[in-house]
Amino acid sequence: MKNSFTQNLNEFETHNPETRFPEARKLIKLARSYTAGEIHFSFVCSAAGEFRDAAKLYSAPPAIKKMADEWAMMAVRLWPGMLPIDNPISEDEFKRWVILQLQVFEKSDFPYIS
Structure with a gap:
């Protein structure tokens, strides 16, 4: 059973073949590497921002904009930089959230990201 994000992205890419989301594929790849302990969270945070920007552009x-915004929001909550954040999260909280997000992709038939 597909989730709404998966359905919307597949439908969008089918009807708009010139508009792909390599940023989403990059984000998922980096998220997998991060949860495996291979890279620093900053790579995932940067990719989340790129995905959000591409979704807007x-x-x-x-549904895709929402997903991209959620990833970017969680990245800022972990790594706020110069932004004042009222509800920061720890790296452990971020990692648990990323693992849950990856489970969505692992259980779906999502050819553009898997």
């Missing part, structure tokens, strides 16, 4: 469907 290419006028992605609402």
